[in-house]
Amino acid sequence: MLKYLFAKEDEIPQGTAAIFFAVSSIAWFIIGTGLGSFNAAKLAFPDFFHGSYALQFGHMRQVHVHAVIFGWIAMAFAASMMYITPALGNTKLWSEKLGVWNCLLYNIGLALALALLWAGVTSGREYSDHIWPIDLYIAFVMVLPWALNVWMTIINRRTQGIYTTNWFFGACMFMTIIVFLVGNMPEWLHLTGLNEAYMTWWFAHNILGLLITPVAAAITYYIVPKITGNPLYSHRVGHLHFWSIVVFYSTPAAHHLMSSPLPEWLKSFASVEGVLILVPAIAYVCNILLTMQGRWAMFVENIEIKFTITGVLLAIPLNMQGGFQQTRAINWYIHGTGWIVAHAHLALLGFSTFAEAAAVYYGMQVLLRRKLYSASLANFHFWMILIGFSLYWTSMTIAGLIQGAAKIYEVPYVDVVIGEHPYMIVRWLGGTMVFFGNIVWLYNMIMTARAGTPVPAGRQPAEVAYTR
Amino acid sequence: MAFREYRIGSIMFGVALSISMFITIVLPGIDISSMSSTKTALEKQLTYGWETGFNYYDPFLQGKDKPIKVVLTKDPATGEPIDQTDAYVFPAGTHFPDGITHDNILGDDVLQASVSLGKMDQASEEAGAVFLVQATEDDVPYIENATATRGWQPDATLNAADQQFLAGAGKTMFVREGCWWCHTLLPEETQDWQTFGRPPLVGDFNGESPTTFGSDRKAPDLLHVGSRNSSREWMTMHFFNPRLVQPHSIMPRYDYLWGDKDANGNPVDLAAWDKEYFEYAEGKRVYPPEVPTPAADSEARMLIDFVLNLK
Secondary structure (H helix, E strand, O other): OHHHOOOOHHHOOOOHHHHHHHHHHHHHHHHHHHHHHHHHHHHHOOOOOOOOOOOOHHHHHHHHHHHHHHHHHHHHHHHHHHHHHHHHHOOOOOOHHHHHHHHHHHHHHHHHHHHHHHOOOOOOOOOOOOOHHHHHHHHHHHHHHHHHHHHHHHHOOOOOOOOHHHHHHHHHHHHHHHHHHHHOHHHHHOOOHHHHHHHHHHHHHHHHHHHHHHHHHHHHHHHHHHHHOOOOOOHHHHHHHHHHHHHHHOOOHHHHHOOOOOOHHHHHHHHHHHHHOHHHHHHHHHHHHHHOOOOOOHHHHOHHHHHHHHHHHHHHHHHHHHHHOOOHHHHHHHOOOHHHHHHHHHHHHHHHHHHHHHHHHHHHHHHHOEOOOOHHHHHHHHHHHHHHHHHHHHHHHHHHHHHHHHHHOOOOHHHHHHHHHHHHHHHHHHHHHHHHHHHHHHHHHHHHHHHOOEOOOOOOHHHOOOOO | OOOHHHHHHHHHHHHHHHHHHHHHHHHHHHHHHOOOOOHHHHHHHHHHOOOOOOOOOOOOOOOOOOOEEEEEEEOOOOOOEEEEEEEEEEOOOOOOOHHHHOHHHHOHHHHHHHHHOOOHHHOOOOOOEEEEEEEOOOOOEEEEEHHHHOOOOHHHHHHHOOEEEOHHHHHHHHHHOOHHHOOOOOOOOOOOHHHHOOOOOHHHHOOOOOOOOOOOOOOOOOOOHHHHOOOHHHHHHHHHOHHHOOOOOOOOOOHHHHOOEEOOOOEOOHHHHHHHHHHHHOOOOOOOOOOOOEOOOOHHHHHHHHHHOOO
16 A cells, blocks of 8 residues: 555556545554454453553553544444445545555544543543544544545546435535544633533534544445445435434534533533434434345345344444433433443444444445455354343443442442452453454455455446355 | 435534534533532642642643642741641643633632632742632632741742642653543432542542542542541552552552652662562561662652542
């Protein structure tokens, strides 16, 4: 990849930036889940690797979170956008060279950002932990060139309309930059107190709601019709999804602070808007599942559809939880417990990761013009993530219910720790399965590049038979 | 522009996002900013100083540029006995907290009392200052600049102090070491009153940055922990190895915050301690090894001071 940094734009093969991003994302996924597994081991066995500043839980926890969000999820998004946006516009990526530089500087910036977090150099605000020089770097060096590539590719398209996926890509890149610059206002403007706490959660809510969830959904809007050959069930329902994301998903930030002394009107407003998130959620899930009509066999037979549809099915419990757990009637019980940790993993490791994995599997085959090396290994990967995630989600949900009950009945806290211990072990096992599954995935992708069956010109990878 | 057929959509998108941000940022900002600082907020500001996360004055979060909270029983200027008083000492060059530098966050009454009664506006960062938290007859809290009103100089006040709490530097440790990933500082309004104490009020946070509420309570809430457990010995053992005082704890050990030397100047040998501790854990020893007393300038002492000061 590095040889293309100083090549002329015309000499860089199409898809180079996307492949660079895709490989990076898998590598960061392995790092991120490895850190997650290590952290989980420390919660189950606290004297495991102790006495070291660098390996202490409080130094590593946020590194796991940011390696997964900015390394895996965001880079898989970048990879997807850099091949899906031009494909849907019947054109080339606006600048492969910018994309390759973008990816290099993204990797360097992320490594630096995580090293600083690891050393404890932090703003002390969850999800916007990065210090403001890193925030500026992320916004202007990591995200802006990526957004520019997406926007210019859409503008220079050779189709008349813009397909649903590209509305989301273009709008979400814009909203991400806005959220990043506005959400970090406490650092630019030295906001303090409740204003700072509220803006912290405004950022955390919107970076999820306006980047991760809609872009993952947009990817499935491309993958499912493309591979099954069915047209999207409804363009209109896609409109409903898009507009209700903009209106309803950008407003309920305060529901993350339901037990804090924020103004009551704000909490009530956020809670109602939070339930209305079910509008885009239901529109989206229905649209995709109805697109599958007559092609459900591919859910079993095709790796990419298997990943995508599993992600979409996981979006159902995700949104049902998300819509209702933030209402006062439920939130007082589960706020601040492992239930929320389980929910966060349902969003990022469940719904969104499965959609992105499909996009990376599919994109690598299309761009390399090679059929996936091994369907068996891919199935192994799928089941490792799905079973690992299920163990994680189930154990953390149970642990959260134990914590919630203990909170209500005012049980001494150490009894909660004792009660949770078995579930902490199960969580660690689940997370470790995901980690090992991902190592197999990287091997499978490397072997696809080296030894996958070439896909004939004019053919889709899905039309070629698996050989292993 | 190939966007022409999307003109209406683009405008609608901008309008929708702007209205959304107006409702969720501007309106709450106006509402929250209209809240006056409470007495708790003034105490927190004076204890923790300027920002505690990454900032110009302490970029690597080492606990620099922080005030010292002291307990006085005699007047530092005259040496006369006085009622026990908490004072907040900002040695020369220490940056003042938000309430003094951005005094609009105090609220009108608090600001007026702080200036007219407390002479807050006469304090200077270059010379340093000693502050007190007082209340008017109408129970309006205000900041008193004791350097101007009583002639208490920072160095003299430190010398006259019965106790010094490095709680400001300790908050830096609390942020850097990620204590807030497991311990919340936010008793919930619905059901935490009996176990974890009074939930905070709206104005309790003015001027504090970061607030480190925490979101995932894997461990007890700490907002009032110093009222539940004020034993420095217990805290020292618990930070060195939580399993010494609570066998089921899953908290990490913070023994590395002791640094190289303990309070007596003896080297802290974590490996040797660990060996003896595991002999104790396996039943080969009757007592666990002694926990070294942290040195006066150690990071462990700062963190313990912070926790004990959470009343």
